[in-house]
Amino acid sequence: MTAKSLTPMLTVKDAAAAIAFYRDAFGAVERERATAPTGHVVAKLAIDGLQFFVVDENPDPFNLSPRSLNGTTVRMNLVVDDPDATAAQAVGAGASEIFPVADQPYGMRQGRVADPDGHHWLIGKPLDD
Amino acid sequence: MTAKSLTPMLTVKDAAAAIAFYRDAFGAVERERATAPTGHVVAKLAIDGLQFFVVDENPDPFNLSPRSLNGTTVRMNLVVDDPDATAAQAVGAGASEIFPVADQPYGMRQGRVADPDGHHWLIGKPLDD
Numbered sequence: 001m002t003a004k005s006l007t008p009m010l011t012v013k014d015a016a017a018a019i020a021f022y023r024d025a026f027g028a029v030e031r032e033r034a035t036a037p038t039g040h041v042v043a044k045l046a047i048d049g050l051q052f053f054v055v056d057e058n059p060d061p062f063n064l065s066p067r068s069l070n071g072t073t074v075r076m077n078l079v080v081d082d083p084d085a086t087a088a089q090a091v092g093a094g095a096s097e098i099f100p101v102a103d104q105p106y107g108m109r110q111g112r113v114a115d116p117d118g119h120h121w122l123i124g125k126p127l128d129d
Numbered sequence: 130m131t132a133k134s135l136t137p138m139l140t141v142k143d144a145a146a147a148i149a150f151y152r153d154a155f156g157a158v159e160r161e162r163a164t165a166p167t168g169h170v171v172a173k174l175a176i177d178g179l180q181f182f183v184v185d186e187n188p189d190p191f192n193l194s195p196r197s198l199n200g201t202t203v204r205m206n207l208v209v210d211d212p213d214a215t216a217a218q219a220v221g222a223g224a225s226e227i228f229p230v231a232d233q234p235y236g237m238r239q240g241r242v243a244d245p246d247g248h249h250w251l252i253g254k255p256l257d258d
Binding site for chain 1: 130131132133134135136137138139140155156163165171176177178179180181182184190191192193194195197198199200201202203204205206207208209210211214215218227228235241247248249251254
């Protein structure tokens with residue numbers, strides 16, 4: 001087997017709102033957008049070239065957002081040059097702080113925020129960076 | 130802001146079992162493993178160099194597996210050279226088929242499986258590949 005790419009797809013309540021949030025929070029740009037006959041949107045975004053998808057919630061194929069499930073099963077681990085500034089920008093764009101950015105015992109300066117859909121983002125950098 | 134990496138972290142019931150499954154299903158190799166003082170494991174895996182983490186479930190910081198939440202909020206989109214073979218290998222390793230690999234109207238040959246923890250993996254390749 002040869003693997004070409006591995007990209008997380010985040011289920012959200014409203015893709016348009018999520019795309020705006022990720023733009024404001026992380027500078028994400030929209031690279032592709034497709035709308036299914038059902039009206040559900042799948043969009044490919046990138047933060048400095050690092051890709052992920054946002055997908056409208058659709059219970060039929062088990063695509064549920066953290067708001068609907070009341071929790072999230074996958075976190076996004078984002079490494080940046082200045083986690084304090086990025087976490088502050090995300091909170092300014094509408095995220096809520098789960099824990100503040102601080103030097104962690106596991107060798108990262110890192111915090112965690114929840115985005116408006118309830119997806120959790122770890123925002124950090126190695127302490128030796 | 131400069132972003133360095135964006136890596137999904139999949140919460141699982143038992144990291145050791147999940148690592149074995151991802152090895153058998155997708156040829157994932159273990160690159161790092163850390164065990165917290167609480168006993169919770171965080172391991173970095175890679176499929177042909179494409180990285181993701183598995184993390185033991187720990188309700189305190191809201192780290193829940195799909196089995197506990199009864200659903201999953203993020204899918205993993207894996208692009209490979211032979212999706213039929215990869216999906217069959219995943220099912221052989223213990224995944225369950227959600228929908229079979231087939232030519233899809235959105236231009237991919239793609240199927241979907243759920244791994245033993247309930248994480249969903251899209252396995253496909255572009256039809257024009």
